[in-house]
Amino acid sequence: MRKERPKNLDLSTVKFPITAIASILHRVSGIIVFIALAIFLILLNCSLSSAEDFQRVQGYLDMFIVEFIFWGALTGLAYHAVFGIRHMIQDLGHWEELDSASLSAKVGFGITVVLSILAGILVW
Numbered sequence: 001m002r003k004e005r006p007k008n009l010d011l012s013t014v015k016f017p018i019t020a021i022a023s024i025l026h027r028v029s030g031i032i033v034f035i036a037l038a039i040f041l042i043l044l045n046c047s048l049s050s051a052e053d054f055q056r057v058q059g060y061l062d063m064f065i066v067e068f069i070f071w072g073a074l075t076g077l078a079y080h081a082v083f084g085i086r087h088m089i090q091d092l093g094h095w096e097e098l099d100s101a102s103l104s105a106k107v108g109f110g111i112t113v114v115l116s117i118l119a120g121i122l123v124w
Contacts, residue, residue, distance in 0.1 A: 019098070022083055022105040029080040036073030067123050074119035079112045 016024075047057040060066050086108050089095055095104045 018105045019101045026083040029076040032076035033080050071120055071123045075116040078115035082108050082111050
C-alpha cells in the first residue's frame with residue numbers, strides 16, 4: 001500500500017540550523033577557491049610570458065572588479081580554512097553535540113568576518 005506523504009518543495013519555508021548553513025557554505029567556498037585558483041594561475045601564466053604582459057596584468061590589478069574578485073577569493077579561502085579546521089576538530093570527536101556545534105559555527109562565522117575585513121584592508 002502506498003502512503004501519500006506531504007511534500008514541501010519550497011526551500012524558502014524550511015528553517016535550516018546554523019550548522020547546516022555552515023556546512024553548505026563550506027562546500028560553496030571550496031568551489032569558489034577552486035575557481036579562484038584557476039583565475040590566479042591564468043594571471044600568473046600571463047604575467048610570466050613577457051614584460052608587456054606583466055604590465056598588462058599589473059594594470060588589471062588596479063581595476064575595482066579585479067580587486068573585488070581578489071577580496072572574494074581571499075574571503076572564500078578564509079572561510080574554507082576556518083570551517084575546514086572546525087570539521088577536522090569534529091572528526092576528532094569534539095563539538096558534535098548540537099549546542100557546541102552551533103557555538104563553534106557562530107565562532108567560525110565571527111572569525112571569518114574578521115579575516116574578511118583584514119583581506120579587504122590588504123586588497124584596498
